[in-house]
Amino acid sequence: MPDFDFHVSAFAWVPETSRGWVKCLRPRWAFEEAGFAYRTTRLGPGEGGSDGYRAWQPFGMVPAYDDGRVRLFESGAILLRIGALSDRLRGWDDAEEATIASWVFAALNTFETHTSRLTDGLPGAVEAVSRRLEALEAALGDREWLVERFSVADIAMATVLREIGETAVLRRHAGVSAYLARCLARPAFDRALQAQFADFDDSRVA
Amino acid sequence: MPDFDFHVSAFAWVPETSRGWVKCLRPRWAFEEAGFAYRTTRLGPGEGGSDGYRAWQPFGMVPAYDDGRVRLFESGAILLRIGALSDRLRGWDDAEEATIASWVFAALNTFETHTSRLTDGLPGAVEAVSRRLEALEAALGDREWLVERFSVADIAMATVLREIGETAVLRRHAGVSAYLARCLARPAFDRALQAQFADFDDSRVA
Structure with a gap:
């Protein structure tokens, strides 16, 4: 793909506890699987809120994406x-492509809405996540x-x-645990x- | 589109308070805007959990979609x-298509994850939703x-x-309120x- 100039936004600095968890990990992983070289635009303190960046990513979050042909926001x-x-990474046919799209939405809506509640220790989250893990x-x-x-x-x-990888809820579902480990x-991914x-860049934030 | 046989799943019965809020509303609205005729498969009590339906929609929820060429689940x-x-409903060009896809994910992840917390009265939800409404x-x-x-x-x-249409949080953002009304x-939609x-079908559930 020599005529695509892949490019994603990332934070120049986040606290230790957030490192490895920023959502630019998703496109980075996809680029690595695809074998596509990419560049990052690193946002310094406050740059996420700038008008320039908001024109690319309306919520000031990462990642935002540009390949020289289209610009996108939202990791999904x-x-x-x-x-x-x-x-x-492409599906074999239209049916498989459709299934891939369905599962991307399932991960980011049917799952993430409830796994984020679990992470925050909110009531009912264990049961809601557990039902979904069972279905998965x-x-x-x-x-x-x-x-x-793999897609x-x-x-x-x-x-x-x-x-939610270290929680008892996930460990109760051995098949899903093995899938995640795989x-x-x-x-x-690494x-x-x-x-x-x-x-x-720790030198930028004294 | 005479050779597409559009088809979505729906619940045959839900309580009064859920009527008008089941998520098959999303494809129904899109079909109406597009001018596409469609059929519904109505799921009776317990049918959502059947193996047959789970092969189409793994979580037993609605909507699931079939157009004779591909099958999908997840409203997004x-x-x-x-x-x-x-x-x-299509975008004019690739750039607009990309923006449409970005906003569909934004609605179902960046927004719905937090609006559902607001509906449930969870802590921090007002601020999280408010920040997103401001950006929107x-x-x-x-x-x-x-x-x-319109897309x-x-x-x-x-x-x-x-x-969250009747909440104070939404009403504070006049531009978004007007957009929703539009x-x-x-x-x-109607x-x-x-x-x-x-x-x-109330006759099916005595």
Whole structure:
């Protein structure tokens, strides 16, 4: 893909506890799986709120994406775009593409809405997440990935599940736990994580 | 589109308080805007949990979608599909399509995760929603819709905002309130709402 100039936004600095958890991890992981080189625009303190950045990402958050042809915000939309451009991540046919899109939305709405409640210790969250994990376990069955091959659906789902990876709720679902471990064992995930760490610039914030 | 056989799942019965709020409203609205005829598969009591339905919608929820070519679940994925098939809802070019996809994800993740917390009266939700409404108001500016023309992005966003439509938080943001009113005043929204109401079958549940 020599004529795409891949480019995502990232924070120049976040506290230690947020390192490895900023959502630019999702496009970074997809780029690593696809084998696409990419650049980052690092936002210094307050730059997320600037008018210039808000014209790209209305909420001042990361990631925002630009490939020289289209600009996107929201990690789900970005994952679908990178997936569509990659021979390694694309579905085999329209049916598989549709299933990938369904699972990306499932991860970021049906799951993340409730896993974030679990992380915050809110009432009812354990039961809500548990029901969804049970359904996910059944949907996975004996398959390695959400669709026949690894796809951006797995990147979306694994990054959401990873947030609750140490909880008893997740550990009760052995199939999902094994699926998450399989996703996070991919070398491209580790490269994405290291790239996020490497991009923080401690010299800029005294 | 004579060779697409549009088809969504819906509940055959829900309590009065849920009527008009079931998420099959989103594809119904998109079909009405597009001018596409569609059929519904109505799920009776317990049918959502059946293996047959779970093979279509892994979480036993509605809507699930089938157009004879692809099957989808998750209302966001369904909206993007209907939008892509409709000359009335499609973006003008790739850039606009990308913006539409970004806003559909923004509605169902950046917004709905927090508006559902507001509906449930959870701590911090007012501030989180308020910040997002402020950003949305700035992003809208003087435009009528999220992109240049009405699109499935507006259907996603309006159905999420409608859930907090009577709250003080929303009313404080006059531009967003006016935007929501503009969306809900569209005749296609009303037709979708009436179609959902008409589909409930009280004779089946004694």
